[in-house]
Amino acid sequence: MSRILLFGGTGQLGLEFMGMAHDSGHTFFAPNRQLCDIIDQRSVTAVMHEYRPDWVINCAAWTRVDDVEGNPDAAFAINAFGARVVASAAREVGAAVCQVSTDFVFDGSLGRPLTEWDSTNPLSVYGKSKLAGEHEVLGIAERALIVRTAWLFGMQGPNFIRTILQKAFDGGREAGGEQKVAQLSVVSDQYGSPTWTRHLAPVILTLLSRGVWGTYHVVNSGRASWHDVARRAVRAAGLDAEVKAVGTGEYPVRAQRPQFSVLDTAALRLLGEPELPRWEDAVDSYVAQVMAARATATGGGGGIPAWMTGNGGSGAGAVVAKSGGEQGGS
């Protein structure tokens, strides 16, 4: 059993860890941002010395890719300097650090799945700040694990799938007694690795338990475009919606995304760990759980409640372009 200090415990991945804490055999401590802001060196050091963890998992980040683009100083403060503060304090107490990172460290120009040994070249402020965070942790922590993941969806957070389901539901609502078919436009020329936090979190704990360090890609298997994900989610939810494929150029957003940032989990394979389930199965299971939670919350009928999208919360959830097209963050 290990003592784990978790930063970002209120985010969608952090909440996944909290949900499995009881059965994991480990003890978790997750101070919220009010108690411990990761850019506040004094409070991070105090928490570290008080809790004396074996492992630190840093899920804290500013993840709203388009907002981040206009605020590089704030982005680097949290995603890079915050990682430095966490790694420095962990070093003082001899704790290992897992820094969660992103496929947005790549430019996605190679057109093939990217291994841990491919060159990084982030296109966005978000990607640059997250890459700087990786370097901080690798340079400071005595034992550093970088886990790059992508296109996350979790039960609690705002994310691309929740936004798509909400839009499909709203767009198909009866108007004047007439049932409409929702019309959605979703970007189809960006490819990545959609990943369920339910499948990701246990692998991070396995890597920490095995005492392996360095950089690992951890994502669900297969590859998908945002359009593929939207179509799969709508079908899994049994919603009647027309999901139109559109090009990135048709819906300009602030931050440039990699065109093809599918992650190859090469290091995980070399370690002999099993591949994660296919993204299609992950989406189906995830949507089934979201719909079941919705049925419970509404007594089997009624509208999708506000928590369905969690709009207004934090997270790298779906980015809704002004003109109505959909593409996500990472």
Ligand SMILES: NC(=O)c1ccc[n+]([C@@H]2O[C@H](COP(=O)([O-])OP(=O)(O)OC[C@H]3O[C@@H](n4cnc5c(N)ncnc54)[C@H](OP(=O)(O)O)[C@@H]3O)[C@@H](O)[C@H]2O)c1
């Ligand atoms: N979402 C994705 O698609 C995606 C893809 C690839 C990689 N990642 C990475 O995976 C990790 C988890 O992502 P997520 O989607 O779970 O993120 P999220 O839902 O946006 O949650 C971010 C968390 O960070 C906390 N936080 C932000 N600034 C902080 C600060 N200064 N001090 C302390 N805590 C702070 C937030 O606290 P509050 O609740 O108080 O705001 C929240 O708990 C991040 O490192 C992200 O970069 C995400």
